Amino acid sequence: MTGQVRGVQLARLLGQWHALPGRRRSPDYAALAGAVRGLLADGRLPLGVRLPAERELAEALRISRTTVTAAYRQLRETGHLASRRGAGSWTMLPGNHRVASTGLWTPLDDREMIDLGVAALAAPPQLLAAARAAAEDLPRYLGGAGYHPTGIIELREAVADGYTARGLPTSADQIMVTSGTQHALDLVLRLALAPGGSVLVESPTYPNALAALAGRRARITTHGLAADAGGWESDLLLGSLRQTRPKLAYLIPEFQNPTGHLMPASLRERVVAAAHAVGTDLVIDESFVDLPLDGTELPPPTATFDRHSRVISIGGMSKPYWGGLRIGWVRASAPQVQRLAAVRVGVDMASPVLDQLVAVHLLADAKAIVADRRTQLAAQRDALLGALAHRLPDWRVTVPRGGVTLWAELDGPVSSALARAAEEVGVRLAPGPRFGLDGTLERFLRLPFTLPAADLVEAVGRIAAVRYDLDRTGRQRWREPAVIA
Ligand SMILES: Cc1ncc(COP(=O)(O)O)c(C=O)c1O
CATH class of the missing domain: 3.90.1150.10 (Aspartate Aminotransferase, domain 1)
Structure with missing residues (x-):
């Protein structure tokens, strides 16, 4: 079980369920069951969640309890609900249907496709010039062994300056350079999540994050995003955090992958406060933060609202610049960065110096x-x-x-x-x-x-x-x- 949804919350998710297309001839209970199935199929209602008691949902929807009873019965018959007398009813999918959400998720080299x-x-186009300039810089580093577990100082400073320019004062010792954002996530998970730990993610979310979580055998609960512009349902998200008290939550507030949603400032603030209250670490993936379109104004970075080192931000060069660079980073407290560097020693020790220099030159021309x-x-x-x-x-x-x-x-x-x-x-x-x-x-x-x-x-x-x-x-x-x- 991953938590429960209250009557008013389910009523809000169901929205205009009684006016769904094609229901003209179906009775109310069938329409209600159909609407719940729809929420499950869209991932907006997680699996394993406890539905409200029949009376509570009937009150929230202002319909008769018999209608809810009949809808729940139909959901049980179709395999969408499991009930135990006295304990409640949980959402499920027929036949324990599962589709692998992980797997190799890499670019395809078939040029016809x-x-x-x-x-x-x-x-x-600026990448080649940046690479040439980086090669010119390389001699400055050739006298050393070339291992910089937290990254070369020039790049850490450039990344820190980027956060400061976004209104989040940051020093170089709060930055660790990684080999891509995915690597940043993996390192953070190694540090912050014991195997089998509980994690809250958005649904839908970035598949390779799910793969990284599977690698930690994480117990995952989901917050279903609405397909329309609103995205996150604040009450449900905050409710999930409070109910499930996950060890960690992984969120993509800027132009979420895949939905493109942008989390408003007020919700960022409330999520950080709720995470602090229940002891959840927030891993905030800022992969797309540089890419607002149509003059869209960005809310403050999520970490702006953090007073207790609960927020670890990750980001990288792949989306605004080039994935082939394999340069990403973590922004955390200076002690957390040191702990991450210690974890990294058991993984890959450091990122390539030349690629970091290329990143420095690209960031110098960021605008x-x-x-x-x-x-x-x-x-x-x-x-x-x-x-x-x-x-x-x-x-x-x-x-x-x-x-x-x-x-x-x-x-x-x-x-x-x-x-x-x-x-x-x-x-x-x-x-x-x-x-x-x-x-x-x-x-x-x-x-x-x-x-x-x-x-x-x-x-x-x-x-x-x-x-x-x-x-x-x-x-x-x-x-x-x-x-x-
Ligand atoms: C949300 C999100 N995080 C991380 C990544 C991986 O980025 P990187 O290439 O920097 O490892 C991607 C790439 O698609 C992404 O969309």
């Missing part, structure tokens, strides 16, 4: 490079949105105000089938269930806008063609999961 499985840009990236991303996003509106008008998308992905709500629970079919026509997709646990999220698909506009438009055309074929040919056969990115 339009790869929408990877949400990362090609290198910026211009990042401005170009934003312009490029906004144009590609608009091309993708235009193609979707034209070719797949039944899909619903919330326009992301930053980041590199949009989270499309499909016209049916077909995401995995669509991904398999799209691969046959040369488009690699990351289907919705990849971003959650337990095989939910089949009605969603993440679409990155990191490829050139022409590729995005071509990909949407191919996806639209196979989408309509899916309806004609029925379900595709299941294949072994392939390497995606």
